[in-house]
Amino acid sequence: MEPKFELGETVMTWYAHESLHPLDVVQCLNRHVHGDWGELCDDDMKANDRALREGSRLLSAYTDRLRTKFWIITEHDRSSTTVLLPSDY
Numbered sequence: 001m002e003p004k005f006e007l008g009e010t011v012m013t014w015y016a017h018e019s020l021h022p023l024d025v026v027q028c029l030n031r032h033v034h035g036d037w038g039e040l041c042d043d044d045m046k047a048n049d050r051a052l053r054e055g056s057r058l059l060s061a062y063t064d065r066l067r068t069k070f071w072i073i074t075e076h077d078r079s080s081t082t083v084l085l086p087s088d089y
Contacts, residue, residue: 003033004052005078012083016070024064025083031060032072032081038062039069051076 010029012020031038035052037045039061051058058074071089074081 001034004035005033005058005074007033007074007081008077008079010081010083013085013088015085015088016083019066019068019085020070020083021064021066024062025070028060028062028064028070028072029081029083031062032058032074036060 007029012025016025028038035048037048037058037060040048040059044059047056048058048060050056055076057076060072061069062072063069068085070083070085072081072083
């Protein structure tokens with residue numbers, strides 16, 4: 001399956017880097033780029049599907065194997081993607 005969009009430069013906040021299991025981050029980045037938005041409500045998933053068509057920001061939410069919740073956000077112009085904890089926002 002082809003990716004639905006480009007991630008651009010991929011960065012991670014310091015707290016996310018220190019808290020998350022790296023293999024889970026890689027797997028979830030792959031899910032994100034293929035349109036699997038993780039643990040979002042239906043309205044947020046639909047908003048992401050619209051954002052793919054309209055060029056808006058994309059947000060996914062996941063939980064790693066240590067039960068740490070984290071987000072992946074790709075900017076509207078697809079120039080960058082950030083992995084962060086909700087507390088980093």
